[in-house]
Amino acid sequence: MSIRERLSGNEAVATAMKQINPDVVAAFPITPSTEIPQYFSTFVANGSVDTEFVAVESEHSAMSACIGAEAAGARAMTATSANGLSLMWEMIYIASSLRLPIVLNLVNRAVSGPLNIHNDHSDAMGVRDAGWVMLFSENNQEAYDNTLMANRIAENKDVQLPIMVCQDGFITSHSIENIELEEDSEVKKFVGEYHPEHYLLNKQEPIAVGPLDLQAYLFEHKAQQAEALKNAKKVILDVSKEFEAWTGRHYGLFEEYKLDDAKIAIVCMNSTAGTTKYVVDNLRAKGIKAGLLKIRVYRPFPGKEVAKALSHLKAIAVLDKSDSLNAIGGALFEDVSSSMYVNNSHVPMCNYVYGIGGRDTTANDIESVYTDLIEIAKNGKVENPYRYLGLRFDRQNFEKILDNDERSERGAK
Numbered sequence: 045m046s047i048r049e050r051l052s053g054n055e056a057v058a059t060a061m062k063q064i065n066p067d068v069v070a071a072f073p074i075t076p077s078t079e080i081p082q083y084f085s086t087f088v089a090n091g092s093v094d095t096e097f098v099a100v101e102s103e104h105s106a107m108s109a110c111i112g113a114e115a116a117g118a119r120a121m122t123a124t125s126a127n128g129l130s131l132m133w134e135m136i137y138i139a140s141s142l143r144l145p146i147v148l149n150l151v152n153r154a155v156s157g158p159l160n161i162h163n164d165h166s167d168a169m170g171v172r173d174a175g176w177v178m179l180f181s182e183n184n185q186e187a188y189d190n191t192l193m194a195n196r197i198a199e200n201k202d203v204q205l206p207i208m209v210c211q212d213g214f215i216t217s218h219s220i221e222n223i224e225l226e227e228d229s230e231v232k233k234f235v236g237e238y239h240p241e242h243y244l245l246n247k248q249e250p251i252a253v254g255p256l257d258l259q260a261y262l263f264e265h266k267a268q269q270a271e272a273l274k275n276a277k278k279v280i281l282d283v284s285k286e287f288e289a290w291t292g293r294h295y296g297l298f299e300e301y302k303l304d305d306a307k308i309a310i311v312c313m314n315s316t317a318g319t320t321k322y323v324v325d326n327l328r329a330k331g332i333k334a335g336l337l338k339i340r341v342y343r344p345f346p347g348k349e350v351a352k353a354l355s356h357l358k359a360i361a362v363l364d365k366s367d368s369l370n371a372i373g374g375a376l377f378e379d380v381s382s383s384m385y386v387n388n389s390h391v392p393m394c395n396y397v398y399g400i401g402g403r404d405t406t407a408n409d410i411e412s413v414y415t416d417l418i419e420i421a422k423n424g425k426v427e428n429p430y431r432y433l434g435l436r437f438d439r440q441n442f443e444k445i446l447d448n449d450e451r452s453e454r455g456a457k
Contacts, residue, residue: 107135
């Protein structure tokens, strides 16, 4: 039976880690993920877990320690944010190339510079092509549930890849919500013991980990990683189905909210989906057929499934909480638009970059996107597909405004 509790997102994740009881947790503090290893260290200190907690001197070392632990045959977990993930960057690629099912809880935060400790998705988007499975969480419950499922997904013999469980910094990580926890014994039964097929401490099968890999084999190894990511879609669905049978909570590759009969829809990830659902309900009450597609599984990206779910719409807006700085749009927009194109689904579509550095995104902001979509649906044209939402001035006049500000400053001097 589920246990009703009130927890922050960070505390919920740390509780899930306690129930999983991994062999090794290696971590270095960074806002806003610091509380996860902080809470977990108290579980280690009071004997709630028998995990080896490794307090390292940097995030690079944290991921290195997890790689060493997993390669030796242990179950390893960690947590970080933003610049901490950036410092791990070298080891992030190594972890996936070595096919080590490490679990990393990523509390999404803006990557410097300039220095900012608040939420956006620039950290996760920076490693989107590193070969990790990536799950996103709308709220504290989803952060907890995704963490419980993470090991089962990553350790599956058809996957054998590391996995990130993402949640929004402060918005989710530090906000307290009602949550349903599962019994410790039931969690252990669901997650199971870790029995790796190949590991360094198996004296019956001596192996080398991380050898030089040149032209003769590297291409094939990368292709194997790609195939493993493809396999992950089915594994995620299978694990989610088993999780639903146990808890009653349903998860798929994405969530369709009032999308079946919708004419216009937004695609987004993480906590913004909650605000968008509220706006959709209000618009539905006014007779406007609005909908939402919330991405849960970002890597592997469920392109074919997303294209099918969106194909009947008259207009689509994709919200990106990071800017790829490529002059054509954000990362999620690229994934959705390319998936629609290759699956022969041609729906007018635009991109809104929003919430950078923790900028508030209100219900009115989201409603303004649907207002734009109504116009796009009417005329079937997108004048400017690459837009900003919540910017304090119009982007088209950006340079002019900055130039005027600089002149005013020089005049004041």
